[in-house]
Amino acid sequence: MSSTTARHGERRAGPPPAPRSRARADRDGRRRRRIVAATVLLAAGVASVYLGSVHGITGIPGLPDRRGPVATPTAAGESPAPRPTGPAPAPPPTPPPAPTPTAVPESGPGTFTVATAGVEGTGAGRPYRVEVEDGIGVDPDEAAEQITAILTHEQGWSHGGDIVFRQVADESAxxxxxxxxxxxxxxxxxxxGLDTHGELNCRVGRTVAVNLRRWQLGSPEFDGPPEEYRALIINHEVGHWLGYGHRACPGPGEAAPVMMQQIKGLHGCVSNAWPYGPDGTFHDGPEVP
Incomplete structure (x- = not known):
């Protein structure tokens, strides 16, 4: 049997593989080390992303910002405002519209009711009577009470006691x-002979006519409520009855004389409803021709 033939039917093994060169072995080692390093870096990156998502750390490109709202810096000693919770607060209620001026009828029946409350049958003083046109919404006795308070006011025409008024309800007025x-x-x-244009008051003989519009609404030129303007109406027209004529403004910033037609403009004066000041000074001004 030849030596090159395997005994008992076995194939003879070929020659043993040649050993690898040292250079190739070095290349394989470097490749394995790079693979291991890349694997470590990849694991570290995944861990960093995980931790960043848990603790709110951002800055990794391509990842969403998982932080909550950033608190606004506050001044020293201040605390940031708490975040609102629960349902949104209801809007504030709409304020009611401003009240409109009292409606004033343009005309009435021309008949009058005489005030009787407060009437003095006898006594000293200049007798006066108060009348209110029927159906205009003004109570005669309440109006007379206000007029009495004006005529007897310490800053009114009764100042000093030289003029005294007495309310009556008969023709003795x-x-x-x-x-x-x-x-x-x-x-x-x-x-x-006076043209009052539906706006002004007047005095004719012994009668003072008070325009309901002025009594209820006052005057846009007068700096005060209608109740105070009523004092100016009565004091002005009774002043005419007492013999006083119109006066002009004595100077800028001065109290307007009660005999000034303040409804036509103050001309630098200050609104005033009384003949006398609190200190007893009579508010006068230049005569109007």
């Missing part, structure tokens, strides 16, 4: 104060 609608007031004033 030498002064009659009538509150009437604009049309009726105009008709009264027209008997004295």
């Amino acid at each position: 030498t002064l009659v104060i009538r509150i009437a609608t604009p049309n009726t007031s105009d008709a009264i004033c027209a008997t004295g």
Whole structure:
């Protein structure tokens, strides 16, 4: 049997593999080390992303920002405002509209009711009577009470006690104060040749005609409520009855004389409803021709 043939039917093994060169072995080692390093770096990156998502750390490109809202810096000693919780607060209620001025009827029946409360049958003083046109929404006795308070006020024409008034309800009155609608007031004033245009008050003879519009609404030129302007109406028109004529503004910043037609403008003066000041000074001004 030849030596090159395997005994008992076995194939003879070929020659043993040649050993690898040292250079190739070095290349394989370096490749394995790079693979291991890349694997370590990849694991570290995954761990960093995980920790960053847990603790709110950002800055890794391509990852969403998982942080909560950033607190606004506050001044020293201040605390940041708490974040609102629960349902949104309801909006504040809408304020009610401003009240509109009292409606004033332009005309009335031309008949009057005489005030009887507070009437003095006898006594000293200049007798006056208060009348209110029917159906205009003004109570005669309440109006008379206000007029009495004006006529007897310490800054009114009774100042110093030289002039005294007494309310009556009969024909003994030498002064009659009538509150009437604009049309009726105009008709009264027209008997004295006056054109009051549905806006102004007047005095004709013994009668003072108070325009209901002025009594209820006051005047846009007067710096005060209608209740105070009523004092100016009565004091001005009773001043005419006492013999006083119109006066002009004495100077800028001065109190307007009660005999000044303040409804036509103050001309630098300050609104005033009384003949006398709190210190007893009479508010006067230049005569109006």
